[in-house]
Amino acid sequence: MNLDLEDKVVLVTGGSKGIGQGIALAFLEEGAKVGIVGRNLADLKAAQKEGIKIFQGDVTIAEDRERVMEEFVTNFGTIDVLVNNAGGSNGSSVMETSIEQFEEAMHLNFLSAVDLSKKAAAIMSGKSDGGAIINISSIFGRESGGKPTYNASKAAMISFTKSFGDEMIKKGIRVNGVAPGSILHETGNWKKRLEQDPVKINSFVEEHISAGRFGTVEEVANVVVFLASKKASWVVGSTLNVDGGQSYSNF
Ligand code: NAP
Numbered sequence: 001m002n003l004d005l006e007d008k009v010v011l012v013t014g015g016s017k018g019i020g021q022g023i024a025l026a027f028l029e030e031g032a033k034v035g036i037v038g039r040n041l042a043d044l045k046a047a048q049k050e051g052i053k054i055f056q057g058d059v060t061i062a063e064d065r066e067r068v069m070e071e072f073v074t075n076f077g078t079i080d081v082l083v084n085n086a087g088g089s090n091g092s093s094v095m096e097t098s099i100e101q102f103e104e105a106m107h108l109n110f111l112s113a114v115d116l117s118k119k120a121a122a123i124m125s126g127k128s129d130g131g132a133i134i135n136i137s138s139i140f141g142r143e144s145g146g147k148p149t150y151n152a153s154k155a156a157m158i159s160f161t162k163s164f165g166d167e168m169i170k171k172g173i174r175v176n177g178v179a180p181g182s183i184l185h186e187t188g189n190w191k192k193r194l195e196q197d198p199v200k201i202n203s204f205v206e207e208h209i210s211a212g213r214f215g216t217v218e219e220v221a222n223v224v225v226f227l228a229s230k231k232a233s234w235v236v237g238s239t240l241n242v243d244g245g246q247s248y249s250n251f
Helices: 018-029 041-047 062-076 099-124 148-171 189-196 198-208 217-228
Strands: 009-013 033-038 052-056 081-084 131-136 173-180 239-242
Touching: 009 018, 009 062, 009 099, 018 033, 018 081, 018 131, 018 217, 033 041, 033 062, 041 052, 052 062, 062 099, 081 099, 081 217, 099 131, 099 148, 099 173, 131 148, 131 217, 148 173, 148 239, 173 217, 189 198, 217 239
Parallel strands: 009 033, 009 081, 033 052, 081 131, 131 173, 173 239
Antiparallel strands: none
């Protein structure tokens, strides 16, 4: 399938590691021009290669979002695709988690993406070929399998994807999302947990993931590049589960 992404200009937040890095590499393979955002300069430099430009910034800080978007557009001239991938988990049970931690999670997993999406959409609206925004949430935004802060902020992201998808399709911008299940990669949480307690984590996989294994970053990235392409022209406001059957509640 020709995805026709050659020379498209793509910004991936959290593109220095894990799923985001896999997404950046998948776009690069399609011939796109890619920028990645992260806080840690050493990790960004390690992920830098021909065709991938790095932009250091913290997506939870408004000034950084403004500066990164400006630097990106100055560098590439425009933006065709935004992937809001930066995210993470904090807190524990609701009673043991402070309101400040809930706020932090909302800023990282949700509000940063809202602001960057608005900035990207403002630029994409002025282009004849529109654009695509892809939000990385989680099946836990539907199934409550993670920490309460994480579930709530990812649920907000899924809802936002629907609303903004409906709003922006009128301007030729498709907003969609991917909700990954449990993905194993070198720097990720699952790798740490697997090393700490292999018996527990292997039985979790057997019991909860229909496919009987963790997913890979490439399996998520494949769906993201498809959603960014014109081949997904009738997919609007959707968040696709990419989870080996893990979301068996089937919401
Ligand atoms: P990861 O390995 O922890 O990588 C996170 C990436 O985001 C890194 O590049 C990190 O770089 C960047 N990042 C984190 N906070 C940032 C901030 N404030 N500003 C800018 N960049 C920031 O995570 P992952 O496992 O690849 O997950 C990527 C996304 O998929 C997240 O949204 C996560 O919630 C979602 N997800 C993951 C899984 C899974 O099983 N791994 C499952 C479902 C959904 P710096 O630390 O240098 O900033």
